[in-house]
Amino acid sequence: MKTLENPTFECETGNYHTFCPISCVAWLYQKIEDSFFLVVGTKTCGYFLQSALGVMIFAEPRYAMAELEEGDISAQFNDQKELERICLQVKKDRNPSVIIWIGTCTTEIIKMDLEGIAPKLEKQLGIPIVVARANGLDYAFTQGEDTVLAAMTHRCPEYNPHNTYQQKGDVAKHFVVDAAKSTNSFEKGGKFNRCSLVLFGSLPSSVASQLNLESKRQLVPVSGWLPSQKYNELPALGEGVYVCGVNPFLSRTATTSMRRRKCQLVGAPFPIGPDGTCAWIEKICSVFDLKPDGLEERESKIWKTLSDYLEIIKDKSVFFMGDNLLEISIARFLIRSGMVVYEVGIPYMDRRYQAAELLLLQNTCMKMKKPMPRIVEKPDNYSQVQRMHELQPNLAITGMAHANPLEARDIDTKWSVEFTFAQIHGFANARDALELVTRPLRRRSDSISCSCSLSKQTINSQ
Numbered sequence: 001m002k003t004l005e006n007p008t009f010e011c012e013t014g015n016y017h018t019f020c021p022i023s024c025v026a027w028l029y030q031k032i033e034d035s036f037f038l039v040v041g042t043k044t045c046g047y048f049l050q051s052a053l054g055v056m057i058f059a060e061p062r063y064a065m066a067e068l069e070e071g072d073i074s075a076q077f078n079d080q081k082e083l084e085r086i087c088l089q090v091k092k093d094r095n096p097s098v099i100i101w102i103g104t105c106t107t108e109i110i111k112m113d114l115e116g117i118a119p120k121l122e123k124q125l126g127i128p129i130v131v132a133r134a135n136g137l138d139y140a141f142t143q144g145e146d147t148v149l150a151a152m153t154h155r156c157p158e159y160n161p162h163n164t165y166q167q168k169g170d171v172a173k174h175f176v177v178d179a180a181k182s183t184n185s186f187e188k189g190g191k192f193n194r195c196s197l198v199l200f201g202s203l204p205s206s207v208a209s210q211l212n213l214e215s216k217r218q219l220v221p222v223s224g225w226l227p228s229q230k231y232n233e234l235p236a237l238g239e240g241v242y243v244c245g246v247n248p249f250l251s252r253t254a255t256t257s258m259r260r261r262k263c264q265l266v267g268a269p270f271p272i273g274p275d276g277t278c279a280w281i282e283k284i285c286s287v288f289d290l291k292p293d294g295l296e297e298r299e300s301k302i303w304k305t306l307s308d309y310l311e312i313i314k315d316k317s318v319f320f321m322g323d324n325l326l327e328i329s330i331a332r333f334l335i336r337s338g339m340v341v342y343e344v345g346i347p348y349m350d351r352r353y354q355a356a357e358l359l360l361l362q363n364t365c366m367k368m369k370k371p372m373p374r375i376v377e378k379p380d381n382y383s384q385v386q387r388m389h390e391l392q393p394n395l396a397i398t399g400m401a402h403a404n405p406l407e408a409r410d411i412d413t414k415w416s417v418e419f420t421f422a423q424i425h426g427f428a429n430a431r432d433a434l435e436l437v438t439r440p441l442r443r444r445s446d447s448i449s450c451s452c453s454l455s456k457q458t459i460n461s462q
Helices: 022-032 043-059 079-093 105-109 114-125 142-154 205-217 251-259 271-287 295-305 305-313 327-338 355-368 380-392 400-408 418-421 431-460
Strands: 009-011 033-039 065-067 096-103 129-133 163-168 171-177 187-188 191-193 196-200 222-226 242-243 319-321 340-346 372-378 395-398 412-416
Touching: 022 033, 022 043, 022 096, 022 142, 033 043, 033 079, 033 105, 079 096, 079 114, 079 142, 096 114, 096 142, 114 129, 129 142, 142 251, 163 340, 163 412, 191 196, 196 205, 205 222, 205 271, 242 251, 242 271, 251 271, 271 295, 271 327, 271 355, 271 431, 295 305, 305 431, 319 327, 319 380, 327 340, 327 431, 340 380, 380 400, 395 418, 395 431, 400 412, 400 418, 412 418, 418 431
Parallel strands: 009 372, 033 065, 033 096, 096 129, 196 222, 196 242, 319 340, 319 395, 340 372, 395 412
Antiparallel strands: 163 171, 187 191
C-alpha cells in the first residue's frame, strides 16, 4: 500500500476493457431533443445497440443503423448514394434539426470518408450533418460523447461581447444588444465584465439546472451548455469565453474549444461529491474574481446529511478495475467519505485535463490520512484480479463482464456503468452516488446478520 506521496502512474496492456463508445447514443439522443443519430457500422453494432437500448424501443428513440454489407466493405457500392438514401428517409420520417453520423470500427478499417461525404449531403438535404468518430479501436466507453461534443464545437456560433447570437438551422444570425444588459455580462467591482461561461458535458436537465443554480448563487452567469437541448441553441464560443467541463472524459472537447475556438479552459476538479462540487465552484469563482459566498457552509451541511452512509463505508476498502473514466473523481469522493482506495484502474487519462482533479485527490488523501491509491492506465484485468486476491477489498467497482466472476470469488462488486447513467453530479446528488456504493456492502451485512440469526435458532433448537 502506498504512503502519502505524489500520485504515481502505471500503464499495463494498452487494451480497453470497456463498453463500445457508440453506446453514447443512449444518453445523447435524449439530451439533444431535435437530433437524429445514424450509426454507420455492421450488424454487430446494430445488435449491440439493440441490446443496450432495447428497453427504450417503445419510446421510438431517434437513432438508426446504416448497416455495412460485404459489398460496402469491398468497395462495390457507392457510399455517398447509400447514405443519401438513408438520410433522405430520415428527413422524410423525422425531419430532425441535425443528423449526427457515428463512425464505428469498420468505417475506420475500410477508410470510409465520412467527413468528405457529409458536406455534400448536408448541402443537398438542407440539414446539418455532424460527423463523430466513436470507434472502439481508439476510444473507451464514455469517450464517444467526447467525440460528438468536439465535433459540435465547430458548429457553435462565434462569440462577440456586443452581440447576442441566435442560430437557425446551421447559420448563425445575430442582433446587436446593450452588452451591459446582456445575460453574458455581470457586475464586478462596479464595472461590467463581458466574459461568458459555457459548461460542457451531457447531464440530465434537472442536474444541469442544479449546477446553473449553484453558479447563479455565486453571481457567475452560465451563458450556455454544450450540448444544448436544441441544436439551434448551441452556445457561442470564441475569445472571451471561458469553458468548463463537468466530466473527466471530455478532454478532446476541451482541447478543441481552446485550440480551434480560442476559448479559455477553467481547469477545475469535477462536480462529483460535495467536495468536488465545492472545489469546482470555487475554481470558477476565482477565474471571475469572485469570492465564494457560503460555499463551505453548504458543503458542510451536505456532509451531515450523508452521515448514515458514511458510517457504513468508514474504513472500508474499494478497488476500481476501470471502465468509464469517472474513476479518479469517484475515488477522490470515496476517500473523502472515509474509504480506502487500493487501486484506480482507468482506460485512458489526460493528465493535463485532470490535473486539478489529481491535485484534489492528493490533498484529500493527506486530509483524510489515507494512502494514495495506485493509478493504473489501461489495466490488465488478469493482473488486477491477482492483486485483488492479495488485497481483499470490501468492494470492487468493475465493468459488467467481470462482476459475476468476482462475486463467485466472494468479492462484492458494483457495476461502473451505473455511475455513468446515475445522477451523481452536484451537491444534491451526493446521496445517490453513495447509495450505489453502499448497496452491495449493505447486502453483505444483511446476509451475515441473517446467517447469524439462523445459527442462533439452530443452536437454540438443539
